[in-house]
Amino acid sequence: MSANKYIPLPVIKRLPRYHRFLGMLKEKGVDRISSSELSRQMGLTASQIRQDLNCFGGFGQQGYGYNVVMLYDEIGSILGVNNIKKAILIGAGNLGQAIARHMTFSKWGFELIGIFDENPALQGKELRNNIIMPTADAPDFCEKNSPDLAILCVPNTEEVAEMIEKLVESGIKAFWNFTHIDIKAKHPEIYVENVHLSDSLVTLCYQLNSDIE
Amino acid sequence: MSANKYIPLPVIKRLPRYHRFLGMLKEKGVDRISSSELSRQMGLTASQIRQDLNCFGGFGQQGYGYNVVMLYDEIGSILGVNNIKKAILIGAGNLGQAIARHMTFSKWGFELIGIFDENPALQGKELRNNIIMPTADAPDFCEKNSPDLAILCVPNTEEVAEMIEKLVESGIKAFWNFTHIDIKAKHPEIYVENVHLSDSLVTLCYQLNSDIE
Numbered sequence: 311m312s313a314n315k316y317i318p319l320p321v322i323k324r325l326p327r328y329h330r331f332l333g334m335l336k337e338k339g340v341d342r343i344s345s346s347e348l349s350r351q352m353g354l355t356a357s358q359i360r361q362d363l364n365c366f367g368g369f370g371q372q373g374y375g376y377n378v379v380m381l382y383d384e385i386g387s388i389l390g391v392n393n394i395k396k397a398i399l400i401g402a403g404n405l406g407q408a409i410a411r412h413m414t415f416s417k418w419g420f421e422l423i424g425i426f427d428e429n430p431a432l433q434g435k436e437l438r439n440n441i442i443m444p445t446a447d448a449p450d451f452c453e454k455n456s457p458d459l460a461i462l463c464v465p466n467t468e469e470v471a472e473m474i475e476k477l478v479e480s481g482i483k484a485f486w487n488f489t490h491i492d493i494k495a496k497h498p499e500i501y502v503e504n505v506h507l508s509d510s511l512v513t514l515c516y517q518l519n520s521d522i523e
Numbered sequence: 524m525s526a527n528k529y530i531p532l533p534v535i536k537r538l539p540r541y542h543r544f545l546g547m548l549k550e551k552g553v554d555r556i557s558s559s560e561l562s563r564q565m566g567l568t569a570s571q572i573r574q575d576l577n578c579f580g581g582f583g584q585q586g587y588g589y590n591v592v593m594l595y596d597e598i599g600s601i602l603g604v605n606n607i608k609k610a611i612l613i614g615a616g617n618l619g620q621a622i623a624r625h626m627t628f629s630k631w632g633f634e635l636i637g638i639f640d641e642n643p644a645l646q647g648k649e650l651r652n653n654i655i656m657p658t659a660d661a662p663d664f665c666e667k668n669s670p671d672l673a674i675l676c677v678p679n680t681e682e683v684a685e686m687i688e689k690l691v692e693s694g695i696k697a698f699w700n701f702t703h704i705d706i707k708a709k710h711p712e713i714y715v716e717n718v719h720l721s722d723s724l725v726t727l728c729y730q731l732n733s734d735i736e
Contacts (some may be wrong), residue, residue, distance in 0.1 A: 322729065326722040330703055334679060353708045389725055390732025408621030409720075418721055419728030458731050466547060483734065484727045490543055495566045501730040503723035507622075508631055509539040510716035512602050514697045515632030516535065517714040518671050519603025521696065 317365045325385055332382035344375035391419040396457035402427040402442050406463035410438040424451050452480035461486040530578045537575060538598055545595035557588035604632040609670035615640040615655050619676035623651040637664050665693035674699040
């Protein structure tokens with residue numbers, strides 16, 4: 311089955327979670343799973359899962375459950391993870407290095423083709439099969455190599471805000487944004503996923519504090 | 524003004540963002556900001572901001588705008604960031620090391636008092652003023668030192684699922700969870716913030732892919 315164009319947006323938004331979950335089952339060697347077991351493990355209702363998965367063919371057989379590998383591959387194909395897109399990383403400090411080393415980019419549809427840092431001590435060093443280049447070279451690199459995604463693991467400075475403008479001009483279409491700079495406000499056409507680590511930490515702080523009072 | 528107990532939940536959920544934003548203004552040396560300027564920068568409506576900030580006194584003066592430092596401190600006090608709570612980190616691999624080095628824990632209400640890893644090559648090494656200890660020692664450490672929060676930067680294994688059970692038994696009240704293990708399903712009373720990095724990456728993959736098709 312090829313990707314169905316008419317999947318409702320709320321289902322689309324749940325797909326990364328299904329994909330991640332089925333990937334874990336696949337790694338564990340699970341062949342088949344019932345919608346009720348999947349619902350128990352995922353914390354969704356079984357009818358929700360049946361409805362969602364019916365949107366693209368289902369792969370469920372009454373009494374046999376879902377074929378884990380087929381479903382994983384199908385959702386992966388809808389998400390486009392086999393259509394590898396090029397990504398660059400701006401910032402090879404602690405966070406950037408962790409992202410470069412920790413993430414299996416190819417599993418999520420990306421290949422890291424360039425890493426940049428403004429620290430001369432890092433430039434020229436190797437990280438995940440890339441030689442770290444000066445950040446100022448990133449726009450030129452983008453014009454030559456046409457990456458789609460820029461991963462921003464840098465501090466929230468004016469220079470970074472200016473670099474974002476240059477990257478957009480050089481053809482970057484999406485940002486995985488670990489900074490607190492609001493890219494979407496200025497560029498509504500660009501895809502942005504913000505990861506605000508401190509927001510989740512301070513939420514826990516608030517919850518624990520409410521307990522204490 | 525002391526923390527107001529009757530702040531509506533939707534406002535509470537926006538507080539980390541206000542706090543982060545005001546912190547950035549404070550660092551830039553901005554003394555006062557109008558609700559319209561704050562709204563422009565934060566992408567919220569000015570009336571939304573006035574309503575939100577009125578919930579805890581406001582600190583706005585007609586024609587003068589908000590006092591950035593006072594508002595930052597007040598929101599920080601509601602969030603409890605000055606009431607430092609103890610945290611431990613499980614997993615000192617790439618991601619754990621980045622989290623330990625990258626996050627200014629004290630700014631978000633926490634102190635990192637113990638770091639654990641099951642890799643003997645890491646044990647005994649120093650990381651952010653902590654000597655890395657064997658993961659198996661974590662439950663004992665929790666019983667003796669009563670941390671509130673455990674940060675999980677480990678793979679999604681059965682052993683980690685078992686360790687989570689032991690940590691809950693040893694008094695851990697909150698998890699900052701970088702694994703894909705669903706802690707809340709088994710422990711609804713525990714505070715959990717999940718950070719699923721791959722979900723946001725694969726969302727970008729999907730969006731870029733829809734463009735291509």
